Structures are given as C-alpha cells and as structure tokens.
Amino acid sequence: MIEFQLNGRAVSVDADGDMPLLWALREKLQLTGTKFGCGMALCGACTVHVEGQATRSCITPVGSVAGKKVTTIEGIGASSVGKAAQKAWIAVDVPQCGYCQSGQIMSACSLLASNKKPSDADIDAAMAGNICRCGTYNQIRQAIHTAADQLAKGG
Numbered sequence: 660m661i662e663f664q665l666n667g668r669a670v671s672v673d674a675d676g677d678m679p680l681l682w683a684l685r686e687k688l689q690l691t692g693t694k695f696g697c698g699m700a701l702c703g704a705c706t707v708h709v710e711g712q713a714t715r716s717c718i719t720p721v722g723s724v725a726g727k728k729v730t731t732i733e734g735i736g737a738s739s740v741g742k743a744a745q746k747a748w749i750a751v752d753v754p755q756c757g758y759c760q761s762g763q764i765m766s767a768c769s770l771l772a773s774n775k776k777p778s779d780a781d782i783d784a785a786m787a788g789n790i791c792r793c794g795t796y797n798q799i800r801q802a803i804h805t806a807a808d809q810l811a812k813g814g
Contacts, residue, residue, distance in 0.1 A: 663724045665690075666734025676722025680714075681705045683721040684731060692732035692761045696790070703789030706762035707731050713769035715788075732761035740771045740810065747805035755793035763789050767803050776807055 660671045665688065672687045684690045684707070693716055696704030700715035707716045708730040735741030744767050754760045763786070770777055770785035777785070782800050791799065 661721050661725050663726060664728040666730055667737060672721060674721050676720055676725075678721045679717050680707065680709075680719040680721045680724060680729070681716035684716065684729075690731050690733050694758055694761060696759070696762070701788075701790075702759070703762040703766060704759050706765040706789065708735075708765060708769060711769070711772065713766050730765075732765060735765060735768055738768070738772075740768050740806070743806040743809045744768050744771065744802070747802040747809065751798050751802040751805055753795050753798040753802050755795055759789060759791050763791065763799055767799070767806070771803065771806060771810065775810060777803060 660673055661676060662669065662671045664670070670688060672683050674683050674687055681693060681695060684693050693707055694704040695717060696702035698717050700718045703715070705715055705717040706713050708714065709719065709724055710727050736745050744764050748754065748760065748764060766786055766789050770782065774781055779800060782803050786799060
C-alpha cells in the first residue's frame with residue numbers, strides 16, 4: 660500500500676511502486692481529470708502537483724509520492740491560485756477540445772504560485788512543456804494574465 664495526501668485527504672493505493680502516478684490516479688482512484696497524452700512527459704496533459712511543483716504524472720512512479728502531497732485538477736480549485744486560474748480559463752473561453760486543459764491549468768497554477776505577475780516571456784517559458792493541439796496559446800496567456808490580475812486584487 661502506498662499512502663499519500665491527495666487533494667487534501669489521505670489515500671492508500673494498492674499498487675506496485677513503479678506504476679505511473681497517472682494510472683494510479685485514473686485507474687485506482689478514479690480521478691480522470693488528469694489525462695494521458697504521450698506517456699513520455701513531453702506534452703504536459705498529465706501534469707499534477709507534487710509538493711506544489713508541476714510534475715508529469717505519466718513518468719512519476721506512484722511509489723515516489725509516498726508521504727507527499729499530490730494535487731490534481733480535481734483539487735486545484737481549493738487554492739486561491741487554482742480558483743483564479745479556473746475562473747480565468749472560463750472567462751477567456753480558453754478550451755476548444757479541452758483535452759490538454761487540465762495540464763495547462765496545473766502548469767499555470769505552478770507558475771502563478773511562484774510568480775504573481777508573470778510577463779509574456781515568463782508565461783511562455785513556464786508553459787513551454789504543455790502542448791495544445793487546438794493552438795489556444797494566446798488565450799492561455801491571456802487567462803494567466805487575467806488570473807494574475809484577479810489574485811493581485813485579492814481574489
């Protein structure tokens with residue numbers, strides 16, 4: 660049994676420690692918001708936070724998160740940064756197909772947690788590992804600025 664904190668609650672997963680965290684989340688814990696994209700940490704669709712850091716769950720062994728805090732798209736809205744990002748994504752109407760968006764939001768939240776007023780260059784650098792087949796990069800950048808503005812206003 661591998662025990663860790665998931666979205667603020669203690670969980671135990673009966674899995675081999677080498678199983679990718681992505682599959683433990685999706686198959687063992689039934690949290691399907693984190694998506695499988697490439698399986699090689701190249702596209703960002705599987706991004707979650709481990710101890711607050713954006714992490715590619717497709718290559719992260721579930722055993723490596725034992726005793727740690729993991730946050731998925733299902734739990735990110737509990738934080739002020741996550742709530743602001745989710746609201747901004749809706750306000751800017753970012754998603755088209757939506758497949759990559761949970762990973763995009765998780766990466767954006769990691770950026771906003773460490774940089775309260777990111778420049779376009781900061782955003783581009785932080786989001787470079789997340790691919791959007793629909794090409795919503797301009798909307799993503801705008802949503803991150805919108806979320807940053809909202810956070811600066813205290814919300």
